Amino acid sequence: MRRLRIFMLLFIGLAAVASCKQESKKQVATTDEIVQQSIKNWIENRKDEYPNYTPKEFGELTPRYKFNSRTHSIEVALYNEKAKENPNQNTIDSLKGMLNVNSSDFLGYTITHRFTTKGIDGEVKNEEKLFFIDSQFRVITVLNSDAWDLIMDKELFFRPETADSVK
DSSP states (O other): OHHHHHHHHHHHHHHHHHHHHHHHHHHOOOHHHHHHHHHHHHHHTTTTTSTTOEEEEEOOOEEEEOOSHHHHHHHHHHHHHHHSSSOOHHHHHHHHHHHHSOGGGEEEEEEEEEEEEEOTTOOEEEEEEEEEEOTTSOEEEEEEGGGHHHHTTSOOOOOOSSGGGGO
């Protein structure tokens, strides 16, 4: 009888600890979630430009680095490894770690976002934009799909023009 009580108390204690750990994991947001929420907030603060905004889909979050010989060679190796039929995850992680060694090379992220807006006339427009996000997860620049190819191989530094452009 005494063993049964001890077992029940131990079981209840373990269940309580396990439930606390699961709740704490749910509260931690991933980088993707933070960036997506930042973009949604940025668009929603511009209701006149994006009326009746409805998010559809976010693309892959891609880190951007200064273009120099070190980062370029690592990015080429990373691209080649990912393009293989059976990419080695350890190699990919190692190359990503090499990029992150010097934080001064890190410029931020890019991500595509598809969404719809509805104009005053009721016309629904499907839009896709490329968002440049800084290291503090603020929207710095937004480009339409026509401009993507013109800039993707260039080193770009974006400075916010006004204080509200980074909200």
